[in-house]
Amino acid sequence: MVQFVFLDTVKTGKLTSLGFVAQEVQQLFPELVQQDIDGYLYIDYVGLIPVLVESVKEQQEQIDELLELAAKKGLIKAGN
Numbered sequence: 001m002v003q004f005v006f007l008d009t010v011k012t013g014k015l016t017s018l019g020f021v022a023q024e025v026q027q028l029f030p031e032l033v034q035q036d037i038d039g040y041l042y043i044d045y046v047g048l049i050p051v052l053v054e055s056v057k058e059q060q061e062q063i064d065e066l067l068e069l070a071a072k073k074g075l076i077k078a079g080n
Contacts, residue, residue, distance in 0.1 A: 019043070 022041035026033040032044045071078040
């Protein structure tokens with residue numbers, strides 16, 4: 001994640017924004033990165049939403065499995 005300042009703040013209405021580095025996203029999800037006529041890369045952030053939601057679901061499954069394992073080993077009480 002990066003924080004950046006648009007050169008044209010009149011266009012955006014904000015001074016700073018958060019985002020991703022397009023080249024990094026392009027390595028993982030090339031279909032979500034496009035190039036404009038000036039050669040600048042931009043990210044389809046709406047297309048990124050399902051990817052992020054699915055990764056959070058997968059991560060939660062891993063957390064639940066680890067909690068279950070920890071409870072079985074007596075490291076934590078079940079339901080914590």
